[in-house]
Amino acid sequence: MNRLESLESFVAVVESGQFTIAADRLGIGKSVISRRVSELEEHLGALLLHRTTRTLSLTDAGREFYPRAVQVLEDLDEAEQSVSRSQQDLSGRLRLAAPLSFGLFHLSNALNGFSNLHPRVVLDIDLNDSEVDLVQEGIDLALRIGDLDNSTMVARPLAPINFVLCASPEYLQRMGTPHSAEDLAGHRGLCYSNLPEPQKWPFIDPTGRALTIRIPLQMQANNGQLLLDAASAGQGICLSPTFIAYQAILDGRLQPILTDYHIPPVTAYAVYPNRRFIPQRVRALADYLRQQFGDHPYWDDGLAHVIS
Amino acid sequence: MNRLESLESFVAVVESGQFTIAADRLGIGKSVISRRVSELEEHLGALLLHRTTRTLSLTDAGREFYPRAVQVLEDLDEAEQSVSRSQQDLSGRLRLAAPLSFGLFHLSNALNGFSNLHPRVVLDIDLNDSEVDLVQEGIDLALRIGDLDNSTMVARPLAPINFVLCASPEYLQRMGTPHSAEDLAGHRGLCYSNLPEPQKWPFIDPTGRALTIRIPLQMQANNGQLLLDAASAGQGICLSPTFIAYQAILDGRLQPILTDYHIPPVTAYAVYPNRRFIPQRVRALADYLRQQFGDHPYWDDGLAHVIS
DNA sequence: GCTATTGTTGCAAATAATGCAATAGTGTTT
């Protein structure tokens, strides 16, 4: 028995849900699939699949075995690739996690570029603002903005994340333009709720003094895009990352305010588990993203005067 | 070509250093080994072994490929075992790291017991007082005493580590027995140099007050056993873990002092990388060690009055 | 109860793996 081919067959069956489709996918007869899975089961001494002629389902053993089988196959491919002649030509699956807004605004394009560079790399993207456990979820690489907690993860800086305070021209005309941070106390705050203290905004004033202002809450959301849209509609003042706000500012839909104040930037990182063997495609993507964004990301290009 | 058998052959050759021995080990002809390795090389498009008829050495590609090949084979065995009928019967290699003294004093016996329970598990033990990188070194499980730094590691408490202050009866007769922590200032300290501040010893005095005493340095070493021997020989006073000192105390070679003071205990942990699939043998060993030591380890049995 | 479709099984043909023996190459010894 060929253990590896049995594994492949089993995985193909699980993923396709049918022996027949799995056989087509592997380009062999369905009888071969049938026999390989049977042999594998016999070898293990455990049934992997409950099968009637019309329905197929995993047994407990199969559910346990499947992800491990996938992992073994991927690791083997990975190992072979690492020394293969066609080392340039990366392939395999790459599971990527990123925050929702950043993913939609900037990762999307970058990933398309990467995908063109390495067409045989299959990207599996999970946009999610809540932090998932990278090892448990089998994520190869995550894009994280701001502080990092897990020290055994490898973190590579990808880009600075700058912030601007902005509101619509119409709002500013109606409500008055604030000229000091303290003026914000009389304005309407559009606050990002995924922060520990959404209403407290940090500043460095023009003289270099750090201060934190509590702004009245007008609207709160866990999505920066929505808050920005609210700001555009004149709902209030928004403390937005430039990677979300830049377009609206360049368009004139939003106007930066208090630009003589400095808002402490944070950093976007590529984070990946410190495995024994880091897949080359993970390194490649981290490199590529670093190159796409870098210390002066394109979304800050027209905003030099704003982010000081 | 059977990729897996090629892998096995390659690994066997690397580990035995010869095609012939590898063939014997796998119970097949040496011609088969030769062909399998050649096929593997052809498949990869890279030479793995530099071979003349008399000498064998890894190429760069081979050096890169070998550990990954080993990993894949182990992971596959692991996956199969996890659903195998003979699940009880653990097997495979288990790489264990532990501090030197604890390893010699207490791990040794426990591991023999474990090895008898699971004879097919091969233990690969690295006794080392300096902390190594578990993932890079491919360590499955480490025994660590005291504070843990890496938060993504799984840590299971194995035993409390209590401390006693002790000296030889002869020394105490000659130099006088201290009755308060402050008395230690006039004594000779035998200090463990792997601590940030070897000469500073922490106490909780009989009234419950925490204090730190700086003791004059008589001898310093990075090995608790050596310090204990020095104490036995009347060289001075030693702050020793009970797991080292218990025998000498029960024998009367050493006498505990300041037993009305409390010395903050630390904890011994089993630490392992938070991999996606924790090998069963790793869980089993952690369980076994927990069971062998536990909240009231045997080495503290006769010392209840000492460690309060 | 019929039908369409699924997984399994039997079997002959095709394919691949194996071991043996011969071969060629290399470091060591005399």
Place this chain on the structure above:
DNA sequence: AAACACTATTGCATTATTTGCAACAATAGC
């Protein structure tokens, strides 16, 4: 320097395994 001892490789006949086709059995939907 030449014979020696031991190594990995290769050719080839034998053996074992795998494959696909077709027939079969089983089931859900009509």
